[in-house]
Structures are given as C-alpha cells and as structure tokens.
Amino acid sequence: MTVHQTIAALGVACGLTFAASGAAGAAESITPLQPGASTGIPNAALPPPGVYFSFDSDYAWGTMRNNSGDVSHLPADSNPDVKASNFEAVGALMWVPGWKLLGADYAAVIAQPVKFAHTTISDPLAAADWHANGFVGTVISPVILSWALGNGWFVGGGLAIATPDGTTGRTWNAMLGKYTLSQSNIANYYWTFEPNFAVTWMKDGWMVSVNNVLDFNTKNTNTDYWTAPIYYLDATVAKRFGKWNVGVVGNYTQQLANDQQFGKDVANSIAQHIKIGPMVSYDFDRFTLSARYLGAVYTRNDVGVSFVHVGFSMKLL
Numbered sequence: 568m569t570v571h572q573t574i575a576a577l578g579v580a581c582g583l584t585f586a587a588s589g590a591a592g593a594a595e596s597i598t599p600l601q602p603g604a605s606t607g608i609p610n611a612a613l614p615p616p617g618v619y620f621s622f623d624s625d626y627a628w629g630t631m632r633n634n635s636g637d638v639s640h641l642p643a644d645s646n647p648d649v650k651a652s653n654f655e656a657v658g659a660l661m662w663v664p665g666w667k668l669l670g671a672d673y674a675a676v677i678a679q680p681v682k683f684a685h686t687t688i689s690d691p692l693a694a695a696d697w698h699a700n701g702f703v704g705t706v707i708s709p710v711i712l713s714w715a716l717g718n719g720w721f722v723g724g725g726l727a728i729a730t731p732d733g734t735t736g737r738t739w740n741a742m743l744g745k746y747t748l749s750q751s752n753i754a755n756y757y758w759t760f761e762p763n764f765a766v767t768w769m770k771d772g773w774m775v776s777v778n779n780v781l782d783f784n785t786k787n788t789n790t791d792y793w794t795a796p797i798y799y800l801d802a803t804v805a806k807r808f809g810k811w812n813v814g815v816v817g818n819y820t821q822q823l824a825n826d827q828q829f830g831k832d833v834a835n836s837i838a839q840h841i842k843i844g845p846m847v848s849y850d851f852d853r854f855t856l857s858a859r860y861l862g863a864v865y866t867r868n869d870v871g872v873s874f875v876h877v878g879f880s881m882k883l884l
Contacts, residue, residue: 594794594838595826596748597703599729599759599782601655602840603874605801606816607848610765611711611723611776613642613672614882617666623878624656632866634835640690645835648830651870654683671712671723678706682753688855701734701753719770731757737789745829746790757794772807774814786808797838803846810850816859817843822868838869854881 631649633639640644659678666673680703688695711725733754740747760783767776780799786792798821805814820840825832841864848857856879863871 581652587681592653594755594784594791594797595787595790596752598797598820598838598869599755599784599794600761600780600797600799601874602799602815602820602872603818603842603859605763605778605780605799605800606803606818606861607805607814607846607857607859607876608776608803609721609767609769609774610763610776610801610803611662611713611721611767612715612769613674613711613723614661616663617882618884619663619880620883621659621661621878622656623659624654625874625876626652626654627872627874628651628652628873629863629866630870632869634868636865636867640822641692647688647693649870650687650689651838651872652685658683668710668712671714674711674713676706676708676711676727678708680706682827684753686750697750699734699751699753701751702732703754703884704730704733706730719768721767721769723764723765723767725763727761729761730756731756731758748790755784755787755794756789757787759783774803774805774807774812776803777801787810791829792833794828795822795826795836797822811849812846812850815843815844816846816861817841818861835868837867839865839867840869841865842873854879869884 629651631639631646633644633646639648641647644772657678657680659676661674661676663672663674682703683700685698706727706729708727709727712722713721713723715721735754735756736749736750736751737746738749762781763778763780765776765778767774778801782793782797784796800819802817803814818840820838822838824837826836827833842861843864844860844862846857846859848855859876861874863873
C-alpha cells in the first residue's frame with residue numbers, strides 16, 4: 568500500500584448524494600457525507616510526514632425511493648418520482664506534520680467540493696426539470712489520529728466539520744405555507760460535526776478497513792429544518808498485485824430518527840442505503856490513480872444513487 572493510496576479518498580469526506588428543492592429525504596438537501604465516500608483507503612492509517620493533495624470526481628445517478636424502498640410517486644408518497652444525475656468533484660489538502668498526540672500520529676485536512684446537478688420530476692402533479700451548480704460547504708478536519716498497534720493493525724479517529732458556506736437558496740412555498748429550498752440550492756445551510764472511528768489491517772499485500780462515521784447537524788435557520796443524525800459504515804477489502812490494487816467496497820447508511828421541521832417530525836424521512844461495488848488503483852510512483860463503483864442495492868426515503876468515482880493523489884512536499 569503506497570502513501571498515495573492512503574490519502575486517495577480523504578477529500579471526499581464531504582461528498583454529496585443529491586440536492587432536490589422541496590423533496591424530503593435523508594436530509595433537507597444532501598446528506599452531509601456521501602455514502603461510501605471513505606471507501607477504497609486504509610482509513611485508520613496515515614502516510615509519512617508531508618503535504619498531500621487528492622482529487623476525486625464522480626458521476627452519480629438515481630431515482631427517489633419511498634418508505635418501502637420502491638420508486639416514489641405522488642400522491643401516494645410524500646415525494647414525487649425524482650431522477651437525479653450529478654457530476655461532483657472535490658479537492659483536498661492533507662498536512663501530516665510528524666507530530667504525536669496521545670501516542671498517535673496526527674494529521675489535518677481541508678477539502679472543497681463542487682457540484683453540477685440535473686434534476687427531473689416526472690410526476691404530473693409536480694413535473695419539473697432543472698440544472699444547478701455551485702460550491703458545497705468547505706470541510707475542515709482539524710484532528711485526525713492514527714495509532715499503529717503492530718502486526719499490521721491500526722486504529723484511528725478524528726473530527727470533520729462541514730461549514731454552511733456553500734451555494735444555498737430558499738423560496739416561499741405558498742401551498743405549504745413555509746420556506747423550502749429553491750432549485751438553485753446545492754449545499755446545506757447548517758453546520759455538521761462528524762466524528763469517526765476506523766480500524767484497518769494491512770499485511771502481505773492485503774488491506775481490510777472499516778470506517779464508522781456519525782453526523783450531528785445544527786438546524787437550518789432559514790427553513791427551521793433539522794436533519795437527524797446519520798450513521799455511515801464504509802468497508803474495503805483489497806489486495807495488492809505489484810503496482811495494482813484491486814478489491815471490493817461497500818457502504819451501509821442509516822438515519823437514526825425522523826427529521827424535524829417547526830418542532831414536528833417529518834414523516835418518512837428516516838433514510839437507509841446499502842451500496843457495493845469494485846475498486847481498482849494503480850501506483851505511478853509520482854501519483855496514484857484510482858477508480859471505484861458503488862451500486863445502489865437498496866435505498867429507503869432517499870434517492871437511490873449509484874456512483875462512479877475516478878481520482879488521483881500525490882505528495883506535494
């Protein structure tokens with residue numbers, strides 16, 4: 568496992584799933600962490616001291632699913648038949664100063680994502696088609712810690728903070744009598760705090776890694792909407808063959824409660840995702856190129872998005 572592969576996907580910790588104005592789902596707009604964003608890397612390990620850059624791009628597509636996991640339709644469901652196709656990209660800088668904190672190696676990351684979205688609602692009661700693009704909120708990870716336990720085992724943890732500085736918009740919905748997100752909305756207008764705990768084993772060319780992430784969100788004061796906490800489990804099993812690294816990645820996402828607006832639960836807003844797919848990377852010595860596919864196996868109360876990721880990572884200093 569090269570040092571480039573270690574940080575190949577850290578920038579996508581602020582990844583996106585979907586932004587649809589007025590449609591209730593796993594979150595008011597987009598889930599703070601893209602399901603499967605941290606797959607493909609040894610999450611609990613850090614590279615040697617230095618400054619690293621990573622870039623990840625993905626194409627995402629999917630259809631809104633209801634509380635039973637079926638395609639959503641009005642008026643039977645609270646959400647229309649929404650189809651989304653998005654291009655998303657994120658660049659990230661990681662700083663590994665060589666410091667020790669509580670016996671662990673220390674690092675910090677800053678990442679900036681951007682999104683180009685196309686959304687179609689085919690239900691006659693709410694037919695629409697629009698494009699939107701803009702920045703998603705900057706993500707700062709001030710503390711990332713990694714403990715090397717020996718015999719190939721690592722444990723790690725940290726904190727990511729997603730800021731509300733992205734492209735947002737709201738509009739007055741006279742029919743509902745409240746503000747809802749406008750079609751130009753791309754980002755979340757609230758803070759998200761994401762602690763994580765990861766375990767990684769790397770030995771004899773094998774890499775097995777599991778990352779647990781939990782979102783805690785503040786309220787969107789523009790719309791009085793609170794996105795309930797969301798748990799993400801990202802897993803990777805990979806084997807190295809010379810400069811090639813191949814494996815399988817997967818994600819399980821579970822929202823822990825209904826969202827709330829004006830102090831009341833939003834019905835059918837507890838989301839769930841299951842995704843799985845292959846990964847491959849190649850080490851060019853100066854940089855590492857990687858690709859992943861995460862296919863939607865099951866989705867409830869959100870857009871059942873599948874992703875194709877392509878990215879690279881390199882050491883700058």
